[in-house]
Amino acid sequence: MKYMATYDLMETARNTNEWLGATARALASYPAFSMSMSPLVNLTAAWGEVTERTFGRMVAKPDWGIRSIAGDDGQDHLVDVKPVVERPFGDLIHFSVRRRAPMKRKIMLVTPMSGHYATLLRPTVSSLLPDADVYVTDWHNARDIPVSAGKFDVEDYTLYLVEFMRHLGPDTHVIAVCQPVPLTLAAAAYLAAEDPAAQPRSLTLMGGPVDPDAAATEVTDFGRRVTMGQLEQWAIQRVGFKYKGAGRLVYPGLLQLQSFISMNGERHAKAFNDQIMRVARGEASDHDAHNRFYDEYLAVMDMTAEFYLSTVERIFKNREIARNDFVVAGKKVDFGAITDIAVKIVEGSNDDISAPGQCLAALKLLTNLPDSKKASHLEDGAGHYGIFAGKSWRLNIRPLVLNFIDANSAAPVSAAPASAAPAQPAPAAKSPTIKLATSQGSASA
Template sequence: MFYQLYEMNHAAMAPLRATVDAMRLAFGSPLNPLAHTVIGRTLTASLEVFERSTRRYGKPQFGLATTMIDGSPVTVTEEISWSKPFCNLIHFKRSLASPRPEDPKILITAPMSGHYATLLRGTVEALLPHADVYITDWVDARMVPVAEGFFDLDDYIDYVIEMVHHLGPRTNVVAVCQPSVPVLAAVARMEADNDPLAPASMTLMGGPIDTRINPTAVNELAKNKPIEWFKENVIMDVPWPQPGFMRPVYPGFLQLSGFMSMNLDRHMTAQKDFYMHLIKNDGDPAEKHRDFYDEYLAVMDLTAEFYLQTVETVFMRHALPKGEMMHRDKPVDCSAIRNVALLTVEGENDDISGVGQTKAAQTLCVNLPESKRMHYMQPDVGHYGVFNGSRFRREIAPRILAFAKEHSMQQPNVSASNVKSPSTGKPSVVKRVIKGGKSV
């Protein structure tokens, strides 16, 4: 009933929120004399803070309409080039006016951990001028009807393999945080099967490959609770009238509550500073606050089976580093990885995936030549800084691009026509263009 109460609370607050927002617009209007006084700005700030604190944040848009290539602006169009019920593969198609050397093809595997793929907007933006970029746009589980079936960790691995098949040879996979485990597992399975379309390289960033190393607060919670506790306390059915009515999920608002409680003092300070910036009419910091929290507070639900299987496999049993992980009925053996180059990236101050957890992948891939492996730890950044921000743009992104380009050129350009997907026997290819946030 907790999810239903959460929805009822939002519905009950809707009229008050609408009234408060109307008052904010009225008191903040340049035509209102009070808007130019301290009293008026204080009242307007209070109303905005209340409205933003009680709002339901929808899925943000990437909004990357252009990028700069060789000093000139280039139009970027979002296309859905592959689609299944729980994921769309978005291609950021660049309108290149003249022939130029081929850029590396990069598949960014976004986290399926409560936030939308748009959390990686900065990652995409930094790579776009130098790469042909695709990203996994995972679908909010509460928007997927029960008739579409289940989606678990094994399905996630299948999706990754199918997307790599769809993109064809010389694909470079970049996994940010949570996808590091299924991406490593997918590559291990492809290598074990001698798949000619195995990616040229994989980059694992801030991922929980071996959570026994420098465990964080997130790891400790999973270690100290039995899986039955998670089933009883955090799994809930999607309420009516959502499309996924009656689907068991791990609600996004619970994940958000967990993340915010880890740094509650920082979030409270940010809210107070935002309020003071509004009163002082200091526009730039206030706008940066809005942009960050519009993204951070937009959350999605995860299917119960995916969440529980991930918690048990990755955080409780440590199945991958122990060599006990299975994909369907086949073992995930990282020693099978011999050809796919591996780059691991960590942040010195990461409080989600501790230092060494991602680097553990280097140890697992025992048969990978030294020429195909690289590790980098970025000083002075936390988890978010591993894939976003100025240090990512300046220090990490160039390394990812150089690594992908080097190993793409080394992989033969094989034909994808005879390679079948793991679950359907043939690729599922759908192309749609996204305009104004809607696919057409």
Template sequence: MFYQLYEMNHAAMVPFRASADAMKLAYQSPLNPMSHTTLGRTMAAGFEVFERMTRRYSKPEFGLHETEVDGKPVPVQERIVWKKPFCNLIHFDRAVPAKRPSDPRFLVVAPMSGHYATLLRGTVEALLPKADVHITDWIDARMVPMADGTFDFDDYVDYIIEMLHHLGPNTHVVAVCQPSVPVLAAVAVMEAAGDPLAPASMTLMGGPIDTRINPTAVNELAQTKPIEWFRDNVIMNVPWPQPGFLRPVYPGFLQLSGFMSMNLDRHMIAHKDFFMHLVKDDGDPAEKHRDFYDEYLAVMDLTAEFYLQTVDEVFIKHSLPKGEMTHHGVPVDTTAIRSVALLTVEGENDDISGVGQTQAAQTICTNIPDDMRMHYMQPDVGHYGVFNGSRFRKEIAPRIINFANAHAQRNAPAVKRVIRGGKSA
């Protein structure tokens, strides 16, 4: 019922938002003498802040139409190359010469934790000059009809394996935050099965591999509540007239409320500063605020079964680091990983995945040779800075590229033998 009330409230605010937007334009019009005064800019700023704080933010665009390869500008085309009801695989196709040596091929697994894959725009942008990039574009669960079935943690692992099969041998997988656990599980499943299309390397960034280490506020909440509490309090049915009508979901607006409440004072100050920049007609900071919150406030729903299974297995039971996780009833054995190189990346000030939680992957993957593993901790960045921003571009992205290049051909001979024998998936 709460979701329905949220939708009704949003619908009820439509005329007020429209009026606020119209008044903002009126006070900003150069034909209005007040637009050149402090009072006029104050009125316009107030209306804009009101409109932005009450709107529903739609899925943003990646907007990556060009990159630089070998010092030259190259057009980029966004193409869907694989699709299932709950995910599209997007390829950022660079128009590079056919005879040019190929760059490492990356599968970037975006978080399915409330925000859209476009949150990793900066991640993709930093990798594109030296990599062939694909990214998972998870679908808002409220847009998926009930007829398309359910989607749980096991399905997530299956999707990753299917995408790696689609991309073929010598692919490098990069998991950002939440997908670190299912990606590690998928690689373990593939290695245990002797799958020749297991990735050449995997990079886990700011992920909750073992949340018993340096637990954050998010981890502690999960520990203080039984799984029944989450099922009873945060799972709701998608209201009419959405395509996913009646699908049980964890609504994106609830997840966003939780994240914002963790740093509420910071968000309040940011909006106050935004208002003052508008009054002072200071365009650049105001535009940066719009860009950030257009992305941050755009949220999607998660299927109830995936959310509850993730909370239970990752945050309450700690199944993966304990060696108790299963995939379709079969144990997930991380010690089976032998031929996939492992890079773990953490941020010194990460308040979502505490320091050491991602590095735990190095501990549970005991059979990866020492020369195929590396851990890097980036100083002076929080969770967002692990995969975006200036330090990511200058410090982290080059390490990911170099690590992939260093381990690009390690498993190629075995793959070629299997493919020639007609056994490839």
């Protein structure tokens, strides 16, 4: 399927459905039809409105929509989204709050590159902004990146994270959600060995597949059943002539969306039928619950073929992270190099994407990290989305994460250099010690 024709065929079908929706909405909205007593007129207009919006959202990048936050001074502070590191495949962006002094907490939020835009974590960003300076990895849609920009695979992804962490400095606290968890851990280990002065203070790893074999899910089962040849034949296409990345091999967002929807087809069909009836009755609005959810859910982005295939092969099939056998730019990443970075694991008991145990496996890799700097939390009743954006995040997990960050914000105490020792004997002075505790106290918390 590695042809432009198949990619353009999907885009043609999407565009046609968007046009049909717009046409039905416009035709059924003519004043002349208002004299008709048939309910089909309103239903046709409603169907057209929902259809046009649905298919139009599939190729539009959502806006962050975070305009302002309330400050401690009782005033609203405007928020600007500013890129601080710009690269072809992704930027590091800063949510700069006007008229606010730098915060004690500096958080780098690593977002997934798994089909949706970084804006999927909008609720997470909004909840952290009042209490921290927030930086976010904003990955680009592969269809818009020219072939001349080169490849982008799991090693490149890891090196991007290394660069972002270096830029922010050692007083940074990193939170990784879902797919980037194992690569974030690898980036931290890479820094710990190559540039320990730039390593972050803490890592919070949430619902990611560090060891996919630790607990089976539909995702891991699929990874075992399908060969790499089959996956490349079924999933990979070339970007069509409509976009700047024409000719680039990608895993198309529209193909990913088809897989997402097929997993819960009946539920999605009911949701759209109900929305059509609400529009026909005049009960829907531009930002109602349906539109808020599906405007984000339907907005999908292409992944580079090499990133998708290397993720499946190296993370899921070969388990290179779980076996501590991951190589980046010709250098083996040793997770034993992490000795000072506090690490917290967060999992949801009902997570059907990264089941409990897959992320917790990270702590076993950190053989030289003291137990006092390890922590874990299993949120009872939380699913995959809930641990970083739902009720569980708002009520339970967010406070735990912030407490963990505060408990590990002090710089590690380093031994004084020999040249600094006094020439004459003097009474030994007690140097201050800093206890690096975690919000849970131990890895079994």
